Amino acid sequence: MKIFNADQIRIADNITISRQQISSIELMERAAFRVFRRLRDAFLPVEGTVWVFSGIGNNGGDGLVIARYLSDAGYKVRAVIVNFSKHRSADFLLNYDRLLETGVAIDELHEGSVYPVIEEGDLVVDAIFGIGLNREPPAWVAGLIGHLNAAAVKIIAVDVPSGLFMNGMVPDEHAVIKAQHTYTFELPKLVFLLPDTGKFTRSWSVVGIDQDKDFIAAEVTPFFFTEEEEMVAMLRRRERFSHKGSYGHVLVCGGSYGKIGAPLMCAEAALTAGSGLVSALVPRCGYGVFQTAVPEVMCVPVTGVDHLDEIRPDFDPDVFAIGPGLGTHDDTAKALADLLEHYHGKLVLDADALNILAGDPRLWRFLPENAVLTPHPGEFRRLAGAWGSDRGMMEKAMAMASQKGVVLVLKGAYTMVTNGREVYFNSTGNPGMATGGSGDVLTGVIASLLGQGYTAMEAARLGVYIHGLAADIAVRQTSQWALTATDIIDFLGDAFLHLSALKK
Known part of the structure; x- marks a missing residue:
């Protein structure tokens, strides 16, 4: 699903x-009307009054239409006009007149007005500002927004929470509606997907309004939101006349004293995601653990007892997955540099492999094309330097992926995958995944898919989606609080079953 900016949305409306x-x-x-139906089905009835706060532009016009439908459906409605300007849009004025005819109570707020009292049991619909806001609201409107946020009621936003800029700027967090849910028109908004702006709506959903499909299909954007249908189409069937060599050999390189669990989870995830063969190159302190815990993994110990001191196996795996539990010992850093200088195949770098790369930028020139890097924000900051906003983080990620010729998987809510030209935001996953080891599992899944013949972008996108889907299925039984990384591994099979059942 494409993600458009404000100008593209306005053009889509006009063409439609x-x-x-x-x-x-x-x-x-x-x-x-379509927002009204969704609102009615999900959040109504309520004990008290439904307050519809409308600005004087087209977003406010949407609010007035919603207020009219709420009244017609028998709900107790109060419409509040927030007069932040003398200029009212034509469509707002027409719907204002229509609402007057229904007899709905309409309050008008101006600078100096007393804010209405919102009582427990009421519901607020926010239609004050839309996608066109590009400057801070007047102080009295910012005060109103703070007043609404402080009320102990749910706020439902129309299209975007009022006060939120489409370019991602948030000059004053106290002047942005904190919505329980946002009904957004036709396509997702980029500001919902970045941490410093996405926090202003607890959840969101797209309401289709039948914008022109040909325009949407043809319009160019670098931003996309991954949907299930696309992942179902991307998933490959297993062939009857195949064998273990058909599905790739992944070599997991990692582990150090006290951190053998990380490569163990990575290797098990690679197996569970479909690899034909998985081997593990680990320090000698991990040999017994691997042989006992995962008998399907071939364990290759190096001479180092507590850390890896070489990463040059005497066989050629299809994919190297390097980093989980690796540590940053000087011997380990030298071993990684030696491998990168001579290896030109498929590669996934995570965790301490990224920290070693950040500490020695000369290694960048040795990275094979389309290597997959999977940093969390802290690791990415060490790689790319600081940024001022999450949009700046995204732009740094795009620039790095483009300049270095790699695929970046920037982990977090709506995990971002970019090759520098396109950015895909993931639609699966939940806060329970904020637990140690979940990133190691993701590295194993992506490496497994690379070994099975997916391109780097396909492996990254599908791997992130399946990883999040497994966690979503898992929390139905374990809860977000109790979710562990090994739970994600345990439910990878359910995630594959879900997607494969939808293939035609």
């Missing part, structure tokens, strides 16, 4: 109006 031969007021009616 032109090609469907409808008026802007008819498109507004359609959009607001």
Whole structure:
């Protein structure tokens, strides 16, 4: 699913109006009615009043239409006009007149007005500002937003939480609505997917309004939101006349004294994600652990007892997965540098392999094309330097992927995958994944898919999706609080079953 900026959204609206031969007021009616239906089904009825706060632009017009439908459906409604400007849009004015005819109570707020009292049991619908906001709200409107946020009620935002800029800037966090849920029109908004702006809506969903499909298909954007249908199509079937050599040999390189669990989970995840063969190159302190815990993994100990002092096996795996539990000992850093200088195949770097890379930028020139790097924000900061906002983080990730010729998997909520030209945000996963070892599992899944013949971008995107899907299935039984990394491994099979059952 594509993600458009504010200008592209406005163009989509205008083209839709032109090609469907409808008026802007008819498109507004359609959009607001569909939000009303979703709101009614998910959040109504309520004990008290439904307060609809509307600005004086088109987002406010949406609010007025919603207020009218709520009234027609028998709910107790109060419409509040937030007069932050003297200029009212034509569609707002038309819907204002229509609402007057219904007899709904309408309050008008101006600078100096007393804010209405929102009581427990009420519900607030936020339609004050839309996607066009590009400057801080007036102080009295910011005060109103703070007043609404402080009320002990749910706030449902229309399209975007009021006060949120589409370019990602948040000059004053106290002047942004904190929504329980946002119903956004047609396509996701980038600001929902970045931590410093996504926090202003606890959840969100897309409401289709039948924007012109040809325009959406043709319009170019670097930003995408991954959907299940695409992942189902990407998943490859297993061939009947195949063998273990058909599905790749992954070599997991990692572990150090006290950190053998990390490569162990990575290797087990690679096996569970479908690798034909998995080997582990580990220090001698990990040999017994591997032989006992995962008998399917071939264990190759090096001479180092507590850390890896070489990464040059006497066989040629299809994929190297390097980093889980690796440590940053000087011997280990030298071994990694030696491998990178001579290896030109498929590669996934994670954890301390990234920290070694950050400490010796000369190693960048040895990275094979389309190597997959899977940093969390702290590791990425060490690789790329500081940034001022999460949008800046995203832009740094795109620039690094483009300049270095790698695929970056920036882990977090809506994990971001980029090759520098495109950015894909993941749609699976939950906060329970914020637990030690989940990243090691992801490294194993991505390496496994690389070995099975997926491209670097495919392996990264599908791996991130399946990893998150397994966690989503797992928490139905374990809860987000109790989820562990090994739970994610245990439910990888369920994730593959879910996707494969949808293949035609």
